[in-house]
Amino acid sequence: MSTTAPEGGRIPITVHRLDPGLPLPAYAHPGDGGADLHTAVDLVLAPGERATVPTGLAIALPDGYAAFVHPRSGLAARSGVTMVNAPGTIDAGYRGEIKVILLNTDRETPVKLTRGDRIAQLVVQRVEHAVFVEADSLPESDRGTGGFGSTGGHAAQR
Template identity: 70%
Template structure:
């Protein structure tokens, strides 16, 4: 029995750099569409850079886009995103830029124009109404945090 495909969300996109492809999903079922850099960049160990992607989007109200790292860049090169995930709000109309950092302690990393540098995940988001209270209701976890549930030999 096959599943009915989910409807696609229409997102308006402006191509700032007409020579690069639009974001695309590499495989069926992928959550993130690949973002590419428009510039060459060299990052020494510990160095960071803001890389432009050559696109801007208009998301529908009630949605946000989140810029996530690429696992292959992290595993092979030690590349991470400084503010992962970066948030693109529905009202933002500027170019999407990605803040990358080279966490490898010894090797530099090179990016070339057109390299895939991050993934864009679009999600529906809720607007919260905040209600100030003197006390929060109890829970099983209470105030336990930062490793309070275990899961690592050092905890």
Template identity: 65%
Template sequence: MSQSFIDVHYPRSVTESVDIPIIAREAPRYAQPGDAGADLMAAEAVTLAPGQRALVGTGVLIALPDGHAAFVVPRSGLAAKHGITVVNSPGTIDAGYRGEIKVILLNTDSSTPYEVAVGDRIAQIIIMPVTQARFIPVDVLPESERGETGFGSTGYGRPQTGAQA
């Protein structure tokens, strides 16, 4: 059986460094070389009761260059070990925003409060180039193989009707 590969060409900006002016109590930092997300640290202490959410400041202000956005995402270790996640994940930071980056944390645990201390790694920030779309009104969309089928329509993760084991 032969396998075909799609040749993908990324714009140079995907692999290049981007200089981002920053004001920070503690700057985001990458834990390992090659990581996509840099850790954001809490600039304030917060106690999250079970089921509670809180807006937690990071003390970080950035100036993204035009054509870039930052995305705030949960840390997998906090989610797996303590049930702490970011409510609006990914949180989007536009290039024109100059305010403090804050993270909306949620304690999904049903019985244990979670203490966030100043300096704790609470989320990650991913910087990416973005394309601004032109939305073109039309009366009919072009056909596609998938069509209008939505959530769960691909069948991954669930048994197919009539399938035999």
């Protein structure tokens, strides 16, 4: 079943609450780009440990949209918790539970998360569907074939 999005700034997203005890994704402040996702379980992440954490939610995105799961900056700054596959991509056709792959980057301190804690942010964006056209060569550009770090910006490279 295909859903379509109306024109305008607000996109209705159908949510199936797999765990009725958890809140729907919500924006903490007007104008925020990411809506908070919560953990459906209690867990402790040991130093260097990763876990796939359920959110108790599944969504139906309109065709032409994708949702991207981003780490929470406060959780990263305070506890060293980030996401292994940041951002995680949720395609419009996916209907399964949203899960977040968390990683504790702290070398010494375990991180305790309690059911209902905010663990990630969901950013919904319109996405284009590319048509890939093979060519024998690419047009020239100012950057050319320069790879990682080729544009500078770090004092150690100078």
